[in-house]
Structures are given as C-alpha cells and as structure tokens.
Amino acid sequence: MAIMTKTKKSEFVTLTVNDLTRAIRNSIDRKGMPDEEARQMAQHVMNFFGYSERIIDNILEPEDRDAFYMLEDSGLLTTEREETTLYDGREWRIHYWLFKKDKILQLAGKGGEKDDVVDEDIRSIYEEIPESIWRVQEEEEE
Numbered sequence: 001m002a003i004m005t006k007t008k009k010s011e012f013v014t015l016t017v018n019d020l021t022r023a024i025r026n027s028i029d030r031k032g033m034p035d036e037e038a039r040q041m042a043q044h045v046m047n048f049f050g051y052s053e054r055i056i057d058n059i060l061e062p063e064d065r066d067a068f069y070m071l072e073d074s075g076l077l078t079t080e081r082e083e084t085t086l087y088d089g090r091e092w093r094i095h096y097w098l099f100k101k102d103k104i105l106q107l108a109g110k111g112g113e114k115d116d117v118v119d120e121d122i123r124s125i126y127e128e129i130p131e132s133i134w135r136v137q138e139e140e141e142e
Helices: 016-027 035-049 062-072 101-107 121-126 133-142
Strands: 002-006 014-016 054-056 077-084 089-101
Touching: 014 016, 014 101, 016 035, 016 101, 035 054, 035 062, 062 077
Parallel strands: none
Antiparallel strands: 002 014, 054 089, 077 089
16 A cells, blocks of 8 residues: 655655655664554554545544654654534534655655666566566557
8 A cells, every 4th residue: 555645845746655664663762663563553553644645633542643643742643624514504624634745754664756666566566576577568569
C-alpha cells in the first residue's frame, strides 16, 4: 500500500509502508522500536488512510486513537478541523488526521525530497524477471 502525495516543496512522492515503518522506528526513542512492531503499527495506520491523505477522527476506536496520538507526539501525524454551521444554527466541528509527509520522509532517510534510489522491494521484482523476457519485449516494440 502506498499513498501518492505532495510534500511542502510541491514534489510528488509515494509514501509507503516501508517509509512509515522506518519513520516510526526512528522517531520513538533513541533505541528505536523493533522492526516487526514498527511495521505492524505502520500497516495498521496506513490501513485507515487507504489512498487518502487524511481521515476523519470519528472512525477511530479509543485504542487506535491512542496510537495516533503517540504518532502525533512523535511528529508523524497532525490534526486539522473544519467547522460548519448546522441547519439549526449550531456549530459542528469535524476533526481529521493527516500525515506529516516531510517529517516521515526525513525520518525514513529520504530527506523529504524525491529519492532516486529504487526501493529494495521494487528492485527485487525486476531482478527476478529473466533476461529473455526483456529481449522479447524489445523486439515487439521495434
């Protein structure tokens, strides 16, 4: 799962589970968090967001919200709210959670900038494709 998003520098980047895992592991404390625990948390959080950049707070259970607050304290998530007036004149607030993409990419070792290094998972996919397949594709294009 990955989210295509824009950083503050107006660059499009893809925020992946691996990025969020590294950021969580590196943000918790000096010792870091065990890889498996950080990955589980990253997957759990990414599942809420899906392909969106923000989610509504109402969908969270109390345990999930605690994890989100922990990530907010670590600088990986932030909140925003909208206010609207209901038909009867009352004000209604809607709270949202958002990724702090620049901070996540920085903690993931990407510095918040476009990364030219190919992700290890993607590289391994291409290495598994036999050389003969590449040649067939080139011949068909000519």
